[in-house]
Amino acid sequence: MAAIDLAKVVDKAWVDKEVAEVLAAPVSALKGVSDRDGELLQEAFGVKTVADLAELKYVRWAQALAALDAVTK
Incomplete structure (x- = not known):
């Protein structure tokens, strides 16, 4: 269980x-994310909620790259 x-x-x-x-x-x-950061995320990527951010393909791509790097070291 997570x-x-x-x-x-x-x-x-x-x-x-x-x-x-x-x-x-x-x-x-989210800690460290200001209202202005939220506005910028919405303007740039249409992100309004925490779930939107989690589902953002660029976030997933970055996580996949980081995971790949971690297992290749």
């Missing part, structure tokens, strides 16, 4: 929320 400590990845207002609620939240719910 688990995550939400306190490490989301702002205080989102710590007690269910994962589904966090996924539906604006990307600014």
Whole structure:
């Protein structure tokens, strides 16, 4: 079973929320992501929610490249 400590990845207002609620939240719910960052992500890629960011093909491509690099070392 996978688990995550939400306190490490989301702002205080989102710590007690269910994962589904966090996924539906604006990307600014993530620690270190400002409202302006969220606006820029929406303008550039149409990303509005945490789920949108997770599904963004560029994010997936970058994760795949990083995973490939990790196993080839």
